[in-house]
Amino acid sequence: MRYDTEFATAIPLRQPYSQPRESLLTLFSEQSLAAYHQGMQRCVDQVRRTLDRNRRPNSGVEPGELQPAFDAIDLDRPLENLESSLEEVQRLYLDHAVHFHDSRYVAHLNCPITLPSILAEAIATPLNTAVETWDQSAGATLIEQKLIDWTTARIGLGDAADGVFTSGGTQSNLMALMIARDHACAAMPGHAGNRHHGLPDNFRQLRILTSDVSHFSVQKAAALMGLGYDAVIPVPTDAEQRLDAEALETILAECDRDGRVPFALVATAGTTDFGSIDPLPRLAAICQSRGLWLHVDAAYGGGLLLSRRYRHWLAGIEQADSVGVDFHKTFFQPVSCSACLVRDRTHLRYVTYHADYLNPRDQADEGTPDLVNKSLQTTRRFDALKLWMTLRMQGADQLGRYLETVIDLTRETYRTLTARDDFEVLTAPALSTLVFRYTPAGVEADADIEAVNRDIRQALSRQGEAVIAATRVAGRLYLKFTLLNPLTQAEDLARLIERIAEYGAARATDFASGASASPALARQTP
Numbered sequence: 001m002r003y004d005t006e007f008a009t010a011i012p013l014r015q016p017y018s019q020p021r022e023s024l025l026t027l028f029s030e031q032s033l034a035a036y037h038q039g040m041q042r043c044v045d046q047v048r049r050t051l052d053r054n055r056r057p058n059s060g061v062e063p064g065e066l067q068p069a070f071d072a073i074d075l076d077r078p079l080e081n082l083e084s085s086l087e088e089v090q091r092l093y094l095d096h097a098v099h100f101h102d103s104r105y106v107a108h109l110n111c112p113i114t115l116p117s118i119l120a121e122a123i124a125t126p127l128n129t130a131v132e133t134w135d136q137s138a139g140a141t142l143i144e145q146k147l148i149d150w151t152t153a154r155i156g157l158g159d160a161a162d163g164v165f166t167s168g169g170t171q172s173n174l175m176a177l178m179i180a181r182d183h184a185c186a187a188m189p190g191h192a193g194n195r196h197h198g199l200p201d202n203f204r205q206l207r208i209l210t211s212d213v214s215h216f217s218v219q220k221a222a223a224l225m226g227l228g229y230d231a232v233i234p235v236p237t238d239a240e241q242r243l244d245a246e247a248l249e250t251i252l253a254e255c256d257r258d259g260r261v262p263f264a265l266v267a268t269a270g271t272t273d274f275g276s277i278d279p280l281p282r283l284a285a286i287c288q289s290r291g292l293w294l295h296v297d298a299a300y301g302g303g304l305l306l307s308r309r310y311r312h313w314l315a316g317i318e319q320a321d322s323v324g325v326d327f328h329k330t331f332f333q334p335v336s337c338s339a340c341l342v343r344d345r346t347h348l349r350y351v352t353y354h355a356d357y358l359n360p361r362d363q364a365d366e367g368t369p370d371l372v373n374k375s376l377q378t379t380r381r382f383d384a385l386k387l388w389m390t391l392r393m394q395g396a397d398q399l400g401r402y403l404e405t406v407i408d409l410t411r412e413t414y415r416t417l418t419a420r421d422d423f424e425v426l427t428a429p430a431l432s433t434l435v436f437r438y439t440p441a442g443v444e445a446d447a448d449i450e451a452v453n454r455d456i457r458q459a460l461s462r463q464g465e466a467v468i469a470a471t472r473v474a475g476r477l478y479l480k481f482t483l484l485n486p487l488t489q490a491e492d493l494a495r496l497i498e499r500i501a502e503y504g505a506a507r508a509t510d511f512a513s514g515a516s517a518s519p520a521l522a523r524q525t526p
C-alpha cells in the first residue's frame with residue numbers, strides 16, 4: 001500500500017546513537033537523567049524529521065487500511081529498543097498524523113501551537129505535577145490561580161470572580177450548568193439542595209435555553225445532569241446565526257405560562273460553525289431581569305479577549321455568571337488547556353467535596369489553596385504552565401494579533417469565494433469560519449450538489465491535499481473552512497479553492513452525462 005512503502009521507508013532510521021535498551025527500562029529519577037535526556041533528544045529528532053519530509057496536512061489513510069498493522073501487534077511482547085519503538089510509532093501514527101500547523105488543514109477548531117507552550121509540556125510532564133492539592137503542586141497551584149485571576153480580569157468579572165482549568169469547553173459547559181442548576185434548586189422551597197438530596201420533585205420542569213446553533217455539549221450536559229436533551233430549548237437564530245432575543249422573550253413567556261422553570265441561558269461567543277457571537281448585552285439584561293443564570297460559552301471566541309482591535313465584539317461578557325474559555329483554540333495552546341470562570345466564587349461550593357484523605361475541610365478553613373475544591377476532576381494535569389510560558393515569553397498581544405490575522409484572512413477568503421459564481425457562501429464571516437458549497441452551473445438537484453460536495457471533501461482528504469470540514473445547515477450539506485493558522489497566506493487558500501473547483505467540476509460532469517451512479521472521485525483516484 002502506498003503509505004507503507006512510501007512513508008515508512010522514506011524516513012531512514014538513521015541511528016546516530018544506539019541507546020541500550022536497558023537504559024530506558026526504568027522510571028524517571030535522578031538515576032535515569034542521562035537516558036531521559038538522550039531519549040528525549042531522539043524523540044524530538046523523530047518529530048523534526050517527520051515534519052521535514054512529510055509536508056502534507058494528512059496521509060488520507062482509511063481505518064481499514066491501518067487496522068491490519070494494529071492487528072499484527074502483540075502488546076505482551078515488547079520491542080527490542082527505542083529505535084524499534086519509534087519505527088513502529090512512525091508507521092502507526094506519525095506517518096498519518098494530521099498536521100494542524102499545515103495551511104491546508106482547515107477543518108476544525110485546532111490551532112498551531114506556540115513554541116513556549118511545547119517547552120512547558122517538556123517541563124511539566126517529567127515532573128508529573130498534579131494540581132488538585134497544594135501538597136501535590138505548590139507553585140503550580142499558584143501559577144494556575146494567577147492565570148485564572150488574569151482571565152477573569154480580562155473578562156471583567158469583578159473581584160469576587162474565580163475559576164479553574166478544565167479539560168475543555170465541554171467540561172466547562174457541564175460545570176457551569178451544574179452550578180447554575182444547583183444554585184437555582186438551592187433556592188426552591190422545601191428542597192435542601194441537590195448535592196445532598198438529588199434533584200427536586202419538579203426537576204422535569206427545569207429548562208436550559210440556548211441558540212439552535214450552540215455546541216452539542218449543552219445537550220450532553222443536560223443528559224448527564226439527569227435532565228435529558230429535552231430540557232434544552234433551542235432558541236431560533238437571526239440571519240447572522242445569533243440568538244434571537246425576541247424569540248427568547250417569547251419562549252420565556254411560554255415557559256411561564258406552562259409552568260416550566262428555566263434556570264440558565266447559554267449564550268455563545270463564537271459558534272462552532274459560524275463564529276457568530278450572540279447579542280450579549282441584550283441577553284445579560286434579560287437574564288438579570290428574570291434572575292436567570294447567564295453562561296457564556298466563549299470556547300471559540302475567548303481569544304478576542306486579547307485582541308485590541310476586536311475585543312469590543314465581546315462586550316457584555318463581563319455580565320455573565322459564568323464563562324468558558326478554551327485556551328487550546330484561540331490562545332494557540334496544546335490540547336488540553338481550558339478554563340471555567342464564575343462571577344461569584346462562592347458558587348464554586350456546588351462542586352466541592354471534602355475528603356479526609358485529600359482535602360479536609362480544616363485545610364480549606366486554614367486557607368490552603370486546594371484546587372480540587374473547585375474542579376469536577378480530581379487528578380489533573382498542570383495545563384496552566386503552557387499558557388504561563390506563552391504569556392511570559394510572547395505576551396498576550398502577540399496571541400491577540402494571531403487571532404486578528406486569521407480573522408482578516410477569513411475576510412479576504414470570503415471575498416475570493418463570493419467573487420466566483422460557482423460557490424455559494426452561507427453568511428459573511430464573524431470570526432474565522434466560512435460555510436459554503438460548490439454549486440456548478442448545470443447541477444440543480446440538492447442531492448446532486450450534496451454528492452459533489454461530499455466527494456470534493458473526500459477526494460481532498462484521500463489525496464492528502466487538504467482537510468476541510470462539512471456541516472449541515474437547514475438540511476443541506478455545506479463545506480466549512482475553520483481558519484486558525486496565522487501563518488497561512490491568502491494565496492494558500494486561493495489555491496485550495498481552485499482545487500475544490502477542479503474536483504467539483506470533474507465530479508459535476510458525471511451528473512451532466514447522467515452518470516451519477518459512477519464511483520466517487522475519492523475512490524477513482526490512484
Ligand SMILES: *Cc1c(COP(=O)(O)O)cnc(C)c1O
Pocket residue numbers: 109167168169170171214215217268270271272297298299300326338
Ligand atoms: C469547541 C467548542 C466546545 C467544546 O470544547 P472542547 O474543548 O472540545 O471540549 C464548546 N463550545 C463551543 C462553542 C466550541 O466551539
